[in-house]
Amino acid sequence: MERTFLMVKPDGVQRNLIGEIVSRFEKKGFQLVGAKLMQISQELAEQHYGEHKERPFFGELVDFITSGPVFAMVWEGENVIATARQMMGATNPKDAAPATIRGDFAATVGKNIIHGSDSPESAVREIGLFFKEEEVVEYSKLI
Numbered sequence: 001m002e003r004t005f006l007m008v009k010p011d012g013v014q015r016n017l018i019g020e021i022v023s024r025f026e027k028k029g030f031q032l033v034g035a036k037l038m039q040i041s042q043e044l045a046e047q048h049y050g051e052h053k054e055r056p057f058f059g060e061l062v063d064f065i066t067s068g069p070v071f072a073m074v075w076e077g078e079n080v081i082a083t084a085r086q087m088m089g090a091t092n093p094k095d096a097a098p099a100t101i102r103g104d105f106a107a108t109v110g111k112n113i114i115h116g117s118d119s120p121e122s123a124v125r126e127i128g129l130f131f132k133e134e135e136v137v138e139y140s141k142l143i
């Protein structure tokens, strides 16, 4: 079964959107198999966003993601990587369709509420960065 890494960013946590966001993925039919409220260190932020290191906004990105608690999650389900990206909406909220998370709740590209893995390779890498193996459960066997 496919897994993805999703994270409510500091702006989403501060705006009390954790419940709303978790609820959307639950209602869609995906399963939450890992979750934690955490403060990202400078080192983890730089690793997570390593591919953007040369971008002019890299410093701003790292400052923002370390500015307050985030809610890190692992979700499981069929095609969850691509479907979660659709549910999140375009990276820049000005292009995000209504009824997507960014379309409904975000206004700027820097503070765009949520991060989601963009490929199976990113999902494996990001889940590994944020979660220890024993922090991800396998309760689908119980259902």
Ligand code: CMP
Residues within 6 Å of the ligand: 052, 057, 060, 061, 091, 109, 110, 111, 112, 114, 115, 116
């Ligand atoms: P995310 O999906 O977390 O991955 C990289 C992030 O970089 C992206 O969401 C945006 O929040 C952020 N980003 C992209 N472009 C810009 C920009 N021009 N200025 C600030 N942040 C940006």
